[in-house]
Amino acid sequence: MNSKSMVKDLFVRDFDEKLHAKATQIAINDGITLASLVADAVDIWIKNHEKNRHRHNLILYDNEASLSRLLDEIDKLASGNWFKSSCGSTKHYGMQYLNKKRWFDATAGNYDKLLENPQETGSKVLEIIGNKVGNTFPLTVAFLVEDLAREESVKKAVRFCEWYERKSLPGITYCIANTRNVISGSFDDLFDLFNVHNAVFLTKGNKLYKLRLDEERFYSLLI
Numbered sequence: 001m002n003s004k005s006m007v008k009d010l011f012v013r014d015f016d017e018k019l020h021a022k023a024t025q026i027a028i029n030d031g032i033t034l035a036s037l038v039a040d041a042v043d044i045w046i047k048n049h050e051k052n053r054h055r056h057n058l059i060l061y062d063n064e065a066s067l068s069r070l071l072d073e074i075d076k077l078a079s080g081n082w083f084k085s086s087c088g089s090t091k092h093y094g095m096q097y098l099n100k101k102r103w104f105d106a107t108a109g110n111y112d113k114l115l116e117n118p119q120e121t122g123s124k125v126l127e128i129i130g131n132k133v134g135n136t137f138p139l140t141v142a143f144l145v146e147d148l149a150r151e152e153s154v155k156k157a158v159r160f161c162e163w164y165e166r167k168s169l170p171g172i173t174y175c176i177a178n179t180r181n182v183i184s185g186s187f188d189d190l191f192d193l194f195n196v197h198n199a200v201f202l203t204k205g206n207k208l209y210k211l212r213l214d215e216e217r218f219y220s221l222l223i
């Protein structure tokens with residue numbers, strides 16, 4: 001496909017007359033077309049939007065086969081301008097899998113400290129990622145929730161994710177955990193863990209499901 005066939009026309013309805021005249025004059029003075037000026041503005045807007053986008057999602061998996069499939073898909077989809085990093089124990093199957101795909105291990109040498117003191121060491125890990133990211137967009141896969149839930153408690157995992165969510169950093173972060181470990185906590189802790197993330201997904205076999213938590217009135221049970 002040549003690039004010409006990919007060009008789309010953009011029709012701007014109700015474009016302010018004065019703004020149009022001013023933009024046209026600037027475009028003429030700069031020896032460019034008004035269309036290229038609009039394309040530039042849209043490009044800057046998209047870049048700013050991407051830079052500020054924050055997503056912190058939880059994905060629960062059932063076994064290593066589902067996890068491999070999930071990581072393969074994430075890796076394949078994020079093939080462009082992404083800085084791909086992982087957080088977890090070097091012994092974790094998922095970390096070893098991403099390591100083979102050359103993801104950057106942001107917790108290398110610090111992971112035990114991170115489990116002991118998630119917030120303090122977490123700040124250092126975020127700094128390491130921040131120093132590496134450059135002009136790319138950060139994509140982080142973290143297995144911390146799983147380890148905190150198994151070795152400490154689901155409550156401690158919730159506290160860490162609350163702390164991380166308050167930072168609202170740009171980038172996409174996936175907390176990926178084995179379902180077995182997070183259902184070991186109380187119902188309240190599990191509910192809090194779901195609530196502290198922007199979205200919750202379950203992966204089983206080759207499929208991905210989005211879990212919805214919508215508060216409903218009881219009468220909706222009978223309609």
Ligand SMILES: [Zn+2]
Nearest residue numbers: 056161175197
């Ligand atoms: Zn999280």
